[in-house]
Amino acid sequence: MASERIEALKDILLDLHHGASPESVQARFEEHFTGVSALEISLMEQELISASTGITFEDVMQLCDVHANLFKNAVQGVEVADADQPGHPVRVFRDENLALRAALLRIRRLLKRLAEAEPEDAEQIRSGLKRQMTLLGQFERHYERKENLFFPVMERYGHTAPPKVMWGVDDHIRELFKTANRAVDDLTDETLEQVAAAFEAFATEFESMIFKEESILLMLLLEALTQDDWLQIASESDAYGYAIIIPHEKWEPVRASFEAPASPASEVKLSGESDSRVIDLPHGQVTVTYTPKEGPKSEQQSVDRATIQPFGRGHLSVEQADLILNHLPLEITFVNKDDIFQYYNDSVPVDDMIFKRTPSQLGRHVELCHPPKLLPKVKAIFTALRNGERDKFEMWFKSESRAKFVHVTYAAVRNQAGDFEGVLEYVQDIQPFFDLGSDFHRDLEKPEEK
Structure with a gap:
């Protein structure tokens, strides 16, 4: 062809x-x-x-x-x-x-x-x-x-x-x-x-x-x-960007909404809590019957993100804890004890991340998050942290293309009983520390007081 x-x-x-x-x-x-x-x-x-x-x-x-x-x-x-x-x-x-x-x-x-x-x-x-x-x-x-x-x-x-x-x-x-x-x-x-x-x-x-x-x-x-x-x-x-071709159009597929209220002419109520709606499609109509499913109360209750509650050495709401994590000058990734990528913070826009993270990667096994050639090193680090042979691993390297000096730490996360709960990775660009212009600086001082 x-x-x-x-x-x-x-x-x-x-x-x-x-x-x-x-x-x-x-x-x-x-x-x-x-x-x-x-x-x-x-x-x-x-x-x-x-x-x-x-x-x-x-x-x-x-x-x-x-x-x-x-x-x-x-x-x-x-x-x-x-x-x-x-x-x-x-x-x-x-x-x-x-x-x-x-x-x-x-x-x-x-x-x-x-x-x-x-x-x-x-x-x-x-x-x-x-x-x-x-x-x-x-x-x-x-x-x-x-x-x-x-x-x-x-x-x-x-x-x-x-x-x-x-x-x-x-x-x-x-x-x-x-x-x-x-x-x-x-x-x-x-x-x-x-x-x-x-x-x-x-x-x-x-x-x-x-x-x-x-x-x-x-x-x-x-x-x-x-x-x-x-x-x-x-x-x-x-x-992650594109190779040579940059798409200028956003793909927006035609989708039938099952949540929008139907017009009086197309809505038919059934017995009980069920609801039947007629949806117009380009080549005809389809009737959808919907019956709400009640689950346990614990499933229906959403997390109250605003209520202050005991948290570590003080008191925080979920919203405040989330804001604090996202304002740390570090990229944080948490892999739980089952080796599942469970969390990352939003400290910088994804375009500025040293190690890019997107929601699609959540729930992925840590071994699948790395190129095959790196798997032996990844396994060795996690085994040592899990078994208590080490509490953390550190590494650093210069990224000439992005003018960054990257410092990476893999730390074991253990509960009060000492049981292994996962691995915390935190990444930081430490190049600004090398670029400090003096041995002493207080940001509140006026220039003439320094």
């Missing part, structure tokens, strides 16, 4: 290039491209430009408005599934893969041009190659969303093996990219062959992962996840 579409697009482009009118190719375009994303058409154009077809980048640019009008006409009246709608996590994921494949094609073309370039053109090509590698490096955001948003939901539905395997391969691909990127940074005429080999080693595994994502991962997700799952993923996706 893909090869047929490319041939059809090539014919349309060449016909338009040679003077055919948009109206004359309209029917052929609708036949082959109704419902196909503009990004996929763009990728096909890129492949045609790279091949010996006679179609140039300038040709495509000149025909841009024609393509847009043809595509607009093609999608009118087409009923699009949720996963194909702009802003849906699956649509965004697929669009990213198309854009990343396009970046691979551009890099391959630049490497080929560099091998044939005259000395006076080589530097400009090298500069373009580095820019494209930087763009391609955004695949990290694509992987982070997959690992931190897709994987937790899969695990809730019992699919724990595919995430573990895929995360391990992701990390291997990351290492291959680092090797290729370093080779590009150090590129000389003598090392061009090694650079091309390093890039192809990465690209082969990377394209294989795209195939696995499209043919296995997304198919499994579309079968297992509910619309509410996708809405939660969509709402948390901004925290």
Whole structure:
């Protein structure tokens, strides 16, 4: 199907290039491209430009408005599934893969041009190659969303093996990219062959992962996840960012409300406490009967967040305790004694977090929250804390990309009887302490009093 579409697009482009009118190719375009994303058409154009077809980048640019009008006409009246709608996590994921494949094609073309370039053109090509590698490096955001948003939901539905395997391969691909990127940074005429080999080693595994994502991962997700799952993923996706493609539309599926009061004409009361409502849908009506279920009083009573009650060495309300935890200059994570990720605080916006946390990760087993290569260390830390061999572990590292000096502590949480209740992780950027400008400072003093 893909090869047929490319041939059809090539014919349309060449016909338009040679003077055919948009109206004359309209029917052929609708036949082959109704419902196909503009990004996929763009990728096909890129492949045609790279091949010996006679179609140039300038040709495509000149025909841009024609393509847009043809595509607009093609999608009118087409009923699009949720996963194909702009802003849906699956649509965004697929669009990213198309854009990343396009970046691979551009890099391959630049490497080929560099091998044939005259000395006076080589530097400009090298500069373009580095820019494209930087763009391609955004695949990290694509992987982070997959690992931190897709994987937790899969695990809730019992699919724990595919995430573990895929995360391990992701990390291997990351290492291959680092090797290729370093080779590009150090590129000389003598090392061009090694650079091309390093890039192809990465690209082969990377394209294989795209195939696995499209043919296995997304198919499994579309079968297992509910619309509410996708809405939660969509709402948390901004925290991890996007690869090349930034969605500008928010996905808002059509949903029937079962809570809104029905109009008098459609409401029918039944006996007892039951209630029947008629809901109008685009192609008909559906009648829903609802009977409230009474549970124990303890289940119906919500927690009183405002009442002051004994708390540690004093008295706090739940609301005050929550505010205090969220105002600490630390990122706090609590994993309970059953190794379940149970809590994290909101001390900073998610975009500013050192270790990003989102609601989808809550309830996840701690071993599933980390890349497979780190599991031996994670297990060793938790075993030592659980058994009382250690009360805490500390580590620190410099994050040059974010200008932070990160300090991490894993501390055992024990009750008054000394029983292990879980692990508290607290993370802080201590770079500001290194940047203090003096040995003495009181913030209340006036400048002339210091």
